[in-house]
Amino acid sequence: MAKPHFQALRGTRDVLSPESERQRELVAVFAEQCRRAGYGQIVSPIFEDLGVFLRVGESTEIVTKEMYEFEDRDGRRIALRPELTASVVRAFLQHNPTVPWKAWYEGPQFRHERPQAGRYRQFSQVGVEVLGTDDPHVDVEVIALGWRFYEALGLRDVTLLINTLGDGDSRQRYLGALAAHLEEHRGDLSDASRETLERNPMRVLDSKRPEDAPIVAGAPVMADFLSEADAEHFDVVRRGLERLGIGHEITPRLVRGLDYYTRTTFEYASAALDTAQNALGGGGRYDGLAESLGGKPTPGIGLALGVERTLLACDAESVFPAPSLAPDVFVIDLTGGDEGTDLSDDLRQAGLAADRAFDGRSLKAQMKLADRSGAAFAAIVGEDELAAGTVTVRDLRGDSGQTAVDRADIVSEIRKRSARS
Numbered sequence: 001m002a003k004p005h006f007q008a009l010r011g012t013r014d015v016l017s018p019e020s021e022r023q024r025e026l027v028a029v030f031a032e033q034c035r036r037a038g039y040g041q042i043v044s045p046i047f048e049d050l051g052v053f054l055r056v057g058e059s060t061e062i063v064t065k066e067m068y069e070f071e072d073r074d075g076r077r078i079a080l081r082p083e084l085t086a087s088v089v090r091a092f093l094q095h096n097p098t099v100p101w102k103a104w105y106e107g108p109q110f111r112h113e114r115p116q117a118g119r120y121r122q123f124s125q126v127g128v129e130v131l132g133t134d135d136p137h138v139d140v141e142v143i144a145l146g147w148r149f150y151e152a153l154g155l156r157d158v159t160l161l162i163n164t165l166g167d168g169d170s171r172q173r174y175l176g177a178l179a180a181h182l183e184e185h186r187g188d189l190s191d192a193s194r195e196t197l198e199r200n201p202m203r204v205l206d207s208k209r210p211e212d213a214p215i216v217a218g219a220p221v222m223a224d225f226l227s228e229a230d231a232e233h234f235d236v237v238r239r240g241l242e243r244l245g246i247g248h249e250i251t252p253r254l255v256r257g258l259d260y261y262t263r264t265t266f267e268y269a270s271a272a273l274d275t276a277q278n279a280l281g282g283g284g285r286y287d288g289l290a291e292s293l294g295g296k297p298t299p300g301i302g303l304a305l306g307v308e309r310t311l312l313a314c315d316a317e318s319v320f321p322a323p324s325l326a327p328d329v330f331v332i333d334l335t336g337g338d339e340g341t342d343l344s345d346d347l348r349q350a351g352l353a354a355d356r357a358f359d360g361r362s363l364k365a366q367m368k369l370a371d372r373s374g375a376a377f378a379a380i381v382g383e384d385e386l387a388a389g390t391v392t393v394r395d396l397r398g399d400s401g402q403t404a405v406d407r408a409d410i411v412s413e414i415r416k417r418s419a420r421s
């Protein structure tokens with residue numbers, strides 16, 4: 001077949017049925033977890049003033065190298081959102097809702113990354129943000145929400161990694177020690193990490209380059225520099241997770257790819273996926289972000305989970321299959337098409353899923369379509385039925401044969417049979 005003129009751009013995908021229905025169901029499972037925990041949905045714009053995302057961090061590749069930014073027709077600098085946390089904080093500052101403000105979201109994000117399995121340029125996230133409290137029990141609530149979501153999908157091979165990055169004083173003292181260590185080994189660091197070191201030494205810990213590995217392994221760890229308050233915060237988070245029976249690994253070098261994090265950070269990793277792309281989702285505290293966006297200091301914490309990666313993990317674990325799209329009934333009209341139109345509409349209005357054939361096909365061709373649709377029953381109207389005011393209902397799955405039903409009773413007949421099958 002000749003290649004069509006246009007294809008979806010590199011790193012973008014068309015999601016066709018039934019995978020698209022599966023994605024929607026995944027969002028529904030997440031939405032239900034959020035509803036139970038008292039989160040309301042926020043739907044914010046897909047593009048924002050570039051400045052909103054610049055605050056996410058100057059040493060964050062997502063911002064410096066991967067952002068889709070452009071000038072619109074009014075000469076304004078715009079970015080397609082690479083993530084939603086900054087947008088949600090912007091919305092919080094704009095609308096000033098009562099705190100704690102608990103919001104959930106879903107939707108596409110855009111990052112100009114090198115595409116590979118589980119990494120796209122347009123991908124979807126589900127997530128939550130809580131603004132206005134630094135109570136560590138909120139950290140537990142947010143982390144548990146992500147965990148229960150994976151459980152609800154049926155995933156078992158998920159590991160929770162947590163860390164604390166400290167705040168204020170502890171952060172400053174740690175950064176001093178870390179920078180000194182990295183400076184000492186500057187000559188052996190990769191070029192990229194030397195550059196990162198200038199802007200944010202902590203992000204060097206995130207390097208996956210082999211030449212950096214021994215230097216990162218020997219780096220001082222935050223835990224040794226925590227202030228009493230930060231240590232107590234982390235303790236409450238850990239104890240809370242333990243109370244809920246949520247196992248976790250403390251990962252001192254988990255710094256995550258965004259600059260705004262303070263205190264608690266966490267990631268959910270799937271053992272069922274390739275290590276390069278095994279982060280199903282993650283999040284953390286960002287107690288300084290509201291202020292850096294020009295608002296009054298407001299603590300915040302949230303998480304975002306990658307929809308595509310989560311579904312890849314579901315594939316790998318053979319859980320959460322795509323939902324069945326089989327209609328309840330397939331309507332077969334051998335009298336020209338009008339009966340099929342009326343009958344399908346009656347059934348659909350009654351809340352039943354009814355599909356049908358077009359193009360005046362033969363009985364054999366229509367029966368084939370009915371079988372392929374996966375419908376449990378066929379409702380057949382031929383000339384005889386039309387004359388007698390009946391519809392023939394045929395069982396397509398079992399062997400209960402076929403019966404003629406009064407046209408007026410067809411809806412209740414299909415309902416009755418569907419309930420039984």
Ligand code: HAM
Pocket residue numbers: 082083084085111113118119120121122123124125127128129256257258279280281282283284285286301302303304305306307308309
């Ligand atoms: P993030 O770690 O950049 O965090 O993204 C969260 C998740 O989105 C990742 O773990 C991954 O599953 C998915 N993801 C990221 N990039 C891609 C990609 N190119 N293709 C496919 N999936 C991807 C954030 O976005 C933060 N806003 C999370 C957060 C919320 N922190 C606080 N609140």
